[in-house]
Amino acid sequence: MTVKVYGPTYASPKRVLMCLIEKEIDFEVVLLDIFKGDHKDPEFLKLQPFGQLPLVQDGDYTLYESRAIIRYYAEKYKSQGTDLLGKTIEDRGLVEQWLEVEAQHFHPPIYDLVLHVLFAPVLGTPSDAKVIRESEEKLGKVLDIYEDRLSKSKYLAGDFFSLADLSHLPFGHYLMNQMKKGYMVRDRKHVSAWWDDISNRPSWNRVLQLYQYPI
Numbered sequence: 085m086t087v088k089v090y091g092p093t094y095a096s097p098k099r100v101l102m103c104l105i106e107k108e109i110d111f112e113v114v115l116l117d118i119f120k121g122d123h124k125d126p127e128f129l130k131l132q133p134f135g136q137l138p139l140v141q142d143g144d145y146t147l148y149e150s151r152a153i154i155r156y157y158a159e160k161y162k163s164q165g166t167d168l169l170g171k172t173i174e175d176r177g178l179v180e181q182w183l184e185v186e187a188q189h190f191h192p193p194i195y196d197l198v199l200h201v202l203f204a205p206v207l208g209t210p211s212d213a214k215v216i217r218e219s220e221e222k223l224g225k226v227l228d229i230y231e232d233r234l235s236k237s238k239y240l241a242g243d244f245f246s247l248a249d250l251s252h253l254p255f256g257h258y259l260m261n262q263m264k265k266g267y268m269v270r271d272r273k274h275v276s277a278w279w280d281d282i283s284n285r286p287s288w289n290r291v292l293q294l295y296q297y298p299i
């Protein structure tokens with residue numbers, strides 16, 4: 085049964101697409117338009133009660149929350165494609181640690197920047213300069229910690245590319261491209277080298293080639 089990924093053009097679903105490509109898992113997609121409210125359609129809400137993307141359907145198994153989905157497939161298909169979880173339980177602990185750091189420390193400020201810098205002008209919602217300034221300050225402090233970590237380790241969890249690195253790509257792409265805030269990465273030598281390494285992976289370039297961002 086082919087995995088069905090809902091909402092491939094949006095950022096969080098791109099986490100899932102990259103994981104599936106790295107694990108050599110076939111998939112098909114279901115296009116939805118957030119700007120038309122497709123994600124709030126009652127039929128979709130029966131599958132994803134929070135009305136967010138992604139959702140995946142794998143036969144009669146349905147899953148949402150992008151980070152849960154990538155953990156599921158990385159584990160289920162551990163023996164094929166790229167090993168994204170490390171070799172030992174200690175490796176796995178560090179993969180989980182940096183996945184949580186991405187979700188709890190990297191994502192919130194960058195998500196606020198995306199909303200206030202990119203989406204606000206399109207949606208006609210407020211673009212709050214104070215939120216933008218504070219989010220950039222918070223993100224800068226997070227990236228300083230990344231700079232220290234990546235001065236000692238090629239990737240976040242160790243000397244291997246993992247889900248932790250992968251999880252940063254969809255919103256990091258916004259920072260480096262649409263938001264034109266690449267200086268936040270380029271001003272940090274080790275973060276910059278790390279970003280160039282992970283964002284040049286064929287799997288990520290395949291995702292970008294297949295499914296354009298909406299903004």
Ligand SMILES: N[C@@H](CCC(=O)N[C@@H](CS(=O)(=O)O)C(=O)NCC(=O)O)C(=O)O
Nearest residue numbers: 094095096097135136137138149150151
């Ligand atoms: N924690 C969720 C967040 C998903 C999420 O915020 N998706 C956005 C799209 S994107 O920001 O990832 O591009 C969405 O559905 N937004 C619509 C909404 O929140 O109403 C995940 O990681 O799957």
